[in-house]
Amino acid sequence: MVDRMSRRRFIGISAALAGLSLLPPRAVRAEDGAQVWHGFALGAPAMIVLNHPDKAEARRLFGRIEAETERLEAIFSLFRSDSELALLNRTGALAAPSAEMVNLLARCRDIHRESGGLFDPTVQPLWTCLFRHFSASDPDPAGPAAEEMRQALDLVGFDALRANADRIAFTRRGMALTLNGVAQGYITDRITALLAENGLTQSLVDMGEYRALGTRPDGTPWRVGLSTLESDATPDRFVDLAGKALATSSAEGFSFDASGRFNHLLDPRTGLSASLYAYLTVVAPDAAGADAWATAFSLMPPDEIARVVKAQDNITVYLRQRDGKRLVLSA
Template sequence: MARTVSRRRAIAIFAAAAGLPLLRTARAADPATVWTGQALGAPATLILNHDDPVEAARLVELVVAEVSRLETVFSLSRDDSALAELNRVGAVTAPSPDLVALLESSQSFWELTNGAFDPSVQPLWSLFYRHFSAPDADPSGPTRAAVDLTLGRVGFDSVKFSRDRVVMRPRMALTLNGVAQGYITDRIVDLLRNAGVTSSLVDMGEDRAIGSRPDGTPWRIGLAESQGDDHPDQVLNIVDKAVATSSAAGFHFDAVGRFGHILDPRSGGTPAIYRRVSVVANDATTADALSTAFSLMDEANIRSIVRARRDLLVDIVGADGGHARFDSEA
């Protein structure tokens, strides 16, 4: 039987105030306004430093409304979302500009990672979920024939899109769960910055800092394999950067944990190369997409992209527990 957990992403935000112990829920020095909720089914947190509590409350209302609007575009669990309609029908006309923008970003990440990042992997996810949801599921997973047949419905090059229309081959389906939370985080950052906010930590499934804490010290982001970990294996100091973490431990299709949710769109496998992959980037969309893709790539190819991009830090814990860090600025 498929085993679910509270969050696909495995990242913990920790206290930044001097003298406080590390906590799972972030808190900034008073008088911060702290909002918690959900974005695309993931726990979401906003820490907003603002001198005017009335204006801070208004901004929180705008954030909640924007998250709700974007869920009507990207959610797989809402029948009325634009993505759900695309998956049902195979095409949408006059698509949301946000959907087109995220498909454009997805194409660039698909090309950059030679297909390791591919939102059209959704049919494979459905195959594994259906298989392990059956009461008599074979613990060795779907048959090779079933995986190969499903791979025929995967391939982002078969998704065509413009401002006027999005269309894909019959029986294809997309998931934007590997990038949409980062996109939503970035849109909230834009909203707050346009309102004059200079100090905030935004977590809409992925994390991005606006500036530093009010006292000028960095925000502290703890990295861990699962959301339930109270003690991070690494802590990053972040100013005006985004952080995303992917871990196979975030969701397993099977009860014993052999088949993780990070599916390789090229082979149909569920490799467990790393315990976690964390990416620091200038924006959360990039950090989100690359943390997903890098989970399926060897260290040499990750290093190559990091060197070429010049704006990334990648922090990895291997399957054997070994730690590595690649920094394009090093």
């Protein structure tokens, strides 16, 4: 039986014009005077708090944020049957793709290359193989048969995806793509940009990944607590975030089995699941990059992460190993 767990329980956006105070979403009270929107986005409850002197303008921004999130989800969602991604996976090709899809796949290709192939969005057949196995009645706890895994692995390989402004297509029948390791970050970046374009100078956007615009209104950095699961009562540590993005990957975010041996962080080379870290957090200039690198680094030992971080020169990694040891890796 598939054991579903999720790190992301809540989406929160806090933003303010210069000089106006602002509390994190879940600390806002009715008497604080900020404009508040409640709804649902990216499969989770959502709350937006805007400290804006013009109530009508704040409501207009709520609408724009909601519409933009919906528009991007209609491109990247793995679970909406009408999304661009679902159409690509269903038919093997996508004509006249959106600019957002083309741009994000180009970014994926860069990180695929820089990570030595460990960041590979074509691992979806492996995920499907594991899901099918552990959704069956009384599944073998050892996992799918070796031949089933081999067949799934044969369908993995980002180099077998062709993409340009006119068409996206797989070169092998049966391939499929997941953007769950990067799309939340990309959407986070787009919403942050939308806030900036509308005059908001300080914000913290949490859409599964974090992106800070500027600092807190008092000039201090935003602080984000790190832990294995978002529901953990006490963070393992805190990280200051000013003008950067943060993403965390944890093998416990989604497990196919009760033991956690088979989880969502899949090695495209072997089909095995990540097991090195309790959690791994990346701070980077943008949320899409932080999101993708958090996935790739979860499959690398610390010395290999340190080598990549040194080459990137703009990434910091916070990790906790299974034995409890905590490391910070930066250039």
